[in-house]
Amino acid sequence: MNIEAIKSIYVYEMARMRRTLLQSVISPVLSTALYFIVFGAAVGSRMEEIGGVSYGAFITPGLIMLALITQCVSNGSAGIYFPKFTGTIYEILSAPVAMTEILIGYVGAAATKGMMIGLIILATAMLFVDLDIAHPLLMLFFMVLTSITFSLAGFIIGILAKNFEQLSLVPSLVVPPLTFLGGTFYSIDMLPPFWQAVSHLNPVLYLVSGFRWSFFEVSDVHPLISLGMIGIFLAACLGFLAYIFKTGYKLRP
Template identity: 65%
Template sequence: MNLRAVWAIYRQEMARALRTLLQSVVSPVISTSLYFVVFGSAIGSRITEVDGISYGAFIVPGLIMLSLLTQSISNASFAIYFPKFVGSIYELLSAPVSYLEIILAYVGAAATKSIALGLIILATAALFVPLHIEHPFWMLGFLVLTAMTFSLFGFIIGIWAGNFEQLQLVPLLIVTPLTFLGGSFYSIDMLPPLWRTISLFNPVVYLVSGFRWSFFGASDVSIGVSLGMTLTFLLICVAVVSWIFKTGYRLRN
């Protein structure tokens, strides 16, 4: 494996993040703080506890997951779409760099930025509510696994997108609504039976539930099912990316 090539692409992507620090870090942190003000104060005054957990602390995993999903997809999709847009993707494809090395560099950089942002949001949340993480290693594991999975998903979107409008289509119209409806700000056990059953078809429910379990030891879905669903989505993304590079879909034409 050409580790020098991987490091060069990775370093370039991380340098781009530092140049857009205001957009990459400051903006999501401010948005998270506003969520705490609106949901934590306004709704928290009416819903004091959920499953024995204060509402302000209950929404922390959901807020982190919301930012993690959107930022992972955004970082990875733009990272691969921009070389396509300016035409430099052909230089990359003709260079002595394997497809695996390209994926490792771009997805690794996107996941690194998302994980760092998730930890910053966690530190920000600790300023608003007292937090105790029961399973810190599981928390970090879910953080890394989710970031890698959705960075791969974003990589697929970046290759599929034909313009900037399509680049934003999936995150805005699909991922963000699914995250809001995936138990980020409530427990699906609070829903009527019919809607609770419908919610189980939302893949984000399993991500949020597993991540929340690492904080409080309680979740809507068992930790085994949450982990299994996350790994399944990761394998699907790996399979799709492998097919894209094997066929050259929207890369060679």
């Protein structure tokens, strides 16, 4: 394992975050803070508790997960797409560095950025709502597993994307609707039976539900099922990346 190569890629990607601090950190934190002000304080104060949890606290795990997924996908895709766009990817591919080491460097940096944003938003949420985290270690485990999984998904998107429009398609048009319809602002028990069944087809529901259970021991889906769904998605991403690395699909002419 070439630790120096992994470190070089990782440090370079983390430095890019410092250069784009306004876009990478301040923007998602401000956006999420607005959700807490509007939904948590203004609307939440007029709503009943859900599962014994105040509405402002109830939406907190979903909002953290929304920011976490979006940032991991965006950072994971941009990290590999820009070397492709500028042509420097061929210098990396021709270097004595294994594809797994390249993957660890890029995905590790993207997951770290996502975790940092998620933890900052968690700290921000505590300024607006009272939070008692029932299982902090499980919460961190969910965050780490989700960060790695969606950073891998973003890495795949960055490899497959042909232009900037395709690069931003999933983070801007796919992730937000799935997260909003995945129980971020409500419990699916509040829906009619038919729409409850439809909601179970949304993969983000399992992420939000399991993450919420680690906070309040309240969820729409059993946490073990949530972990299983994340594991399946993680395995699917690794399997597809193994195919890309073996064939050079979208990486080599």
